[in-house]
Amino acid sequence: MKVAQAVAEILKRENVEVFVTFPTNYLIEALSGAGIKPIVCRQERVGVGIADGFARVSDGKRISVFTMQFGPGAENSYAGIATAYSDSVPILLLPAGHRRDRSRVSPFFSSYRAYQSETKYVEEMLLAQQIADCMRRSISNLKTGRPGPIMLEIPRDVLTEEVNDAVVKSYRPVTTCRSQGDPDQVAKAGNALLDAQNPVILAGQGLLYSGGCQELFELAELLDIPVMTTLEGKSAFPENHPLSLGTAALTNPRPVVHFLQKSDVVLAIGCSLTKHAMAITIPEGKTIIHVTNDWKDVNKDYSEDFPILGDAKLVLLQFIEIARERKENRKVEDSRVRREIASVKQEWLKEWMPTLTSGVTPINPYRIIWDFITSINPSDAIVTHDSGSARDMMIPFYVATVPHSYIGWGKSHGLGTGLGLVIGAKLASPEKFCVNFMGDGAFGMTGLDFETSVRSKLPITTIVWNNSTMGSEKEDLMVSHERYRLRDLSGNYSEMGKAMGGYSERIENPHEIISAIKRAKQQNENGKSVLLEFMTGEYGQTNYSHMKPF
Numbered sequence: 001m002k003v004a005q006a007v008a009e010i011l012k013r014e015n016v017e018v019f020v021t022f023p024t025n026y027l028i029e030a031l032s033g034a035g036i037k038p039i040v041c042r043q044e045r046v047g048v049g050i051a052d053g054f055a056r057v058s059d060g061k062r063i064s065v066f067t068m069q070f071g072p073g074a075e076n077s078y079a080g081i082a083t084a085y086s087d088s089v090p091i092l093l094l095p096a097g098h099r100r101d102r103s104r105v106s107p108f109f110s111s112y113r114a115y116q117s118e119t120k121y122v123e124e125m126l127l128a129q130q131i132a133d134c135m136r137r138s139i140s141n142l143k144t145g146r147p148g149p150i151m152l153e154i155p156r157d158v159l160t161e162e163v164n165d166a167v168v169k170s171y172r173p174v175t176t177c178r179s180q181g182d183p184d185q186v187a188k189a190g191n192a193l194l195d196a197q198n199p200v201i202l203a204g205q206g207l208l209y210s211g212g213c214q215e216l217f218e219l220a221e222l223l224d225i226p227v228m229t230t231l232e233g234k235s236a237f238p239e240n241h242p243l244s245l246g247t248a249a250l251t252n253p254r255p256v257v258h259f260l261q262k263s264d265v266v267l268a269i270g271c272s273l274t275k276h277a278m279a280i281t282i283p284e285g286k287t288i289i290h291v292t293n294d295w296k297d298v299n300k301d302y303s304e305d306f307p308i309l310g311d312a313k314l315v316l317l318q319f320i321e322i323a324r325e326r327k328e329n330r331k332v333e334d335s336r337v338r339r340e341i342a343s344v345k346q347e348w349l350k351e352w353m354p355t356l357t358s359g360v361t362p363i364n365p366y367r368i369i370w371d372f373i374t375s376i377n378p379s380d381a382i383v384t385h386d387s388g389s390a391r392d393m394m395i396p397f398y399v400a401t402v403p404h405s406y407i408g409w410g411k412s413h414g415l416g417t418g419l420g421l422v423i424g425a426k427l428a429s430p431e432k433f434c435v436n437f438m439g440d441g442a443f444g445m446t447g448l449d450f451e452t453s454v455r456s457k458l459p460i461t462t463i464v465w466n467n468s469t470m471g472s473e474k475e476d477l478m479v480s481h482e483r484y485r486l487r488d489l490s491g492n493y494s495e496m497g498k499a500m501g502g503y504s505e506r507i508e509n510p511h512e513i514i515s516a517i518k519r520a521k522q523q524n525e526n527g528k529s530v531l532l533e534f535m536t537g538e539y540g541q542t543n544y545s546h547m548k549p550f
Contacts, residue, residue, distance in 0.1 A: 008027070022043065053423065081149055123152050229247050230279060469489055493531065
């Protein structure tokens with residue numbers, strides 16, 4: 001068989017059933033011929049985003065594949081791959097390469113050279129007989145340790161070469177490898193956690209990938225410890241639980257700030273503890289227990305008292321065992337900490353309620369968020385934001401109740417990323433109501449891939465906030481806007497949604513928000529993608545330090 005067919009055979013053995021692609025690659029025909037379904041995007045950046053969303057919602061348990069053309073296709077994929085790398089998303093990237101006699105000639109683009117810094121692992125395959133070894137190494141890296149995009153570049157002439165069938169038949173599916181933490185270090189950290197007066201847990205995306213959400217729930221309840229999540233970890237702990245503080249990001253619900261400041265011990269698990277604009281800063285003087293599966297995270301941005309290398313789920317099981325050995329069980333339905341969480345949360349929401357229920361026109365986007373929350377069952381939905389205002393307004397208020405019901409992202413701020421993510425989420429979980437929130441600026445970046453959801457029969461709902469301006473850039477573009485109207489945007493996006501074959505509405509009255517969302521859900525259930533364009537105003541940003549309404 002040819003190398004392209006060998007790749008298809010290996011992916012079949014790894015139970016790959018679908019892949020995302022655009023626009024040409026010999027692998028497309030080979031994978032399709034093997035019964036692996038292609039999803040064709042409109043541009044490579046969104047295609048990587050679709051693979052990204054599929055990987056996140058699948059826990060990384062199903063291999064997510066994106067293939068692209070040599071040269072321009074690989075170049076256009078860069079923004080999507082950078083986002084996946086920054087958020088540690090496991091995607092198998094299979095770009096074609098230029099012929100071997102041209103691959104090292106300037107100015108031909110080499111994925112192998114260009115993506116060294118934006119992938120967890122990248123390899124260039126130069127001989128047909130290497131196919132089993134190269135695929136095994138790539139998939140092993142995909143399944144082991146800290147997640148991230150893996151790239152195998154196969155030159156065009158190699159893809160068409162013959163390979164001995166015996167080489168492919170020798171391939172065996174890769175087994176995932178995980179490890180517990182060092183028992184002595186876990187014991188010391190566990191005792192510090194049990195002895196703490198005001199501990200908190202900061203849970204990251206690693207809980208979702210490890211399948212450790214139930215163990216997190218068990219430990220929190222066992223010891224009555226408040227839980228907050230990182231932006232990428234949102235949904236790892238049910239945010240309707242009395243121990244939930246919400247999401248610790250650029251914008252935070254008040255309980256996050258209150259309890260983090262009050263805490264004496266922070267158990268950060270399944271996260272990198274990277275100091276970043278999208279991550280909350282841990283105040284000085286806290287005892288830090290840090291559980292990560294990547295040695296590069298240890299003591300990176302904080303001086304850590306108890307660094308532990310290990311899989312989040314397995315280490316949680318170790319902590320649970322220590323708590324049981326000490327016969328610790330602080331679970332009290334009406335505990336002091338639960339009452340305090342409820343009190344702080346109620347006070348905060350009371351201050352926000354006039355904004356969340358505002359009846360002004362143009363529509364206040366917070367009203368859209370609140371009406372959405374109150375009109376859908378979050379356990380039946382998968383929701384994501386876009387970067388900028390959509391993310392900053394959504395994160396504190398949206399209540400994610402089950403794992404993977406929210407896709408939080410943001411270390412890399414690629415405007416327009418949310419559309420691809422939500423299409424990928426629908427591909428992974430077709431039974432869910434999959435919704436992305438984006439501004440008119442984000443729609444301008446990637447909006448044409450709404451047609452991909454229509455054509456691919458992946459019915460999503462895209463909510464576009466149209467305020468005809470670039471809102472997040474207001475303070476940075478004062479003079480240029482005053483003189484040249486630099487931030488002004490224009491467009492009728494509901495008409496574009498119709499033109500692309502979807503169902504769409506333009507909503508200007510805040511009292512019609514809930515009915516429009518319910519119609520969108522019904523249209524999705526009938527197999528139609530939906531674009532809801534809400535005419536919103538240019539409202540001031542929140543006070544991010546304390547999340548007070550404007």
